[in-house]
Amino acid sequence: MNLSDSRTAGQPANESTSAAGDPLPRLSAAEAVFNAIRSEIETGTVDVGAKLSSEATLAQRYGVSRSVVREALRSCTALGLTITRTGKGTFVIANQIAKDLALGHYSARDLNEARPHIEVPAAGLAAERRSAEQLEHLRDIIVAMTAEDDPEAWVGLDSSFHAAIARASGNKVFANIVTDIRDALTHQSETLNMVAARQHASDREHQNILQAIESGDAPAARDAMGAHLKAVGAALDSILGA
Numbered sequence: 001m002n003l004s005d006s007r008t009a010g011q012p013a014n015e016s017t018s019a020a021g022d023p024l025p026r027l028s029a030a031e032a033v034f035n036a037i038r039s040e041i042e043t044g045t046v047d048v049g050a051k052l053s054s055e056a057t058l059a060q061r062y063g064v065s066r067s068v069v070r071e072a073l074r075s076c077t078a079l080g081l082t083i084t085r086t087g088k089g090t091f092v093i094a095n096q097i098a099k100d101l102a103l104g105h106y107s108a109r110d111l112n113e114a115r116p117h118i119e120v121p122a123a124g125l126a127a128e129r130r131s132a133e134q135l136e137h138l139r140d141i142i143v144a145m146t147a148e149d150d151p152e153a154w155v156g157l158d159s160s161f162h163a164a165i166a167r168a169s170g171n172k173v174f175a176n177i178v179t180d181i182r183d184a185l186t187h188q189s190e191t192l193n194m195v196a197a198r199q200h201a202s203d204r205e206h207q208n209i210l211q212a213i214e215s216g217d218a219p220a221a222r223d224a225m226g227a228h229l230k231a232v233g234a235a236l237d238s239i240l241g242a
Contacts, residue, residue: 029062029068030064030068030071030072030151030194031151033058033062033064033068033069033072034071034072034076034194034195036062037072037073037076038076038079041076041082041092041095042081042095042096046092048092048093048094049092051088051090051092052073052082052089052090054089055070055073071151071190071194072194073090074187074190075191075195076090078102078103078187079097079191079195079239080093080094080097080098080100080101080102081094081096081097081098097239097240098240100240101188101240103184103188103191104184104187105183105184106181108188108240110184111181111184111185111188112229112233112236114181115181115229116226116229118166118177118178119162119165119174119178120222120225120226120229121174122165122166122174123165123169123212123213123221123222123224123225124169124219124222124225125170125171125174125218126165126168126170126221127213127215127217127218127221129169129170130213134164134167135168137164138161138164138165138168141157141160141164142161142207144157145161146207151190151199152190154199155186155189155190155193156186158185158189158202158206159182159186159189161206162182162185163178163179163182165178165213166178166179188236191239192232192235192236195239198231198232198235202232205224205227205228205231206228208224208227208228209221209225211224212224
């Protein structure tokens with residue numbers, strides 16, 4: 001199977017087929033690689049305990065770059081399907097999704113429980129306290145996110161947006177906490193985009209948050225951030241079957 005390394009897998013579905021001859025949907029290259037590997041694991045084509053082929057081999061098999069393969073493997077690990085051991089490779093540890101996602105030093109449950117208590121009040125304070133420079137920075141991030149078609153770059157901007165809001169709150173505790181969980185936020189965003197196609201919905205939700213902060217409306221900013229985090233939580237629940 002050769003997947004375009006354009007990161008958009010741009011061929012029409014009837015022009016691109018899987019190894020089984022079925023049409024591939026119009027997905028990013030990383031999504032398509034992730035779905036192929038996940039399917040092999042969940043159907044038992046690759047046994048639990050088996051070592052996956054190397055990044056280089058997988059890249060050649062699917063006709064993509066190693067960075068695309070690496071992105072797909074990170075989501076397999078987040079879902080609890082694989083584990084990567086430095087210097088040894090990536091191994092299958094389960095054939096079904098874990099009950100919680102591993103996101104760096106934190107889990108999806110950790111983030112879901114904590115974020116509303118941090119980012120909702122931070123958004124309200126940002127609406128009241130943001131400087132003109134901070135507001136311009138938030139606008140620039142949103143413009144970049146809306147135009148970005150590289151999933152890996154987009155998730156970096158996503159975490160930057162949330163960190164910038166925490167800084168704009170003027171509360172160092174909120175800012176430091178969001179900085180601390182930023183890596184986990186990136187992994188969560190990446191996995192949600194891969195599995196639940198959250199990117200465009202997130203763009204709209206982020207724009208609602210920005211509009212409230214721009215207008216200086218603290219209650220609206222809190223509501224918009226709360227709605228965004230609720231949608232993220234619902235997407236995670238759908239993945240985990242909660």
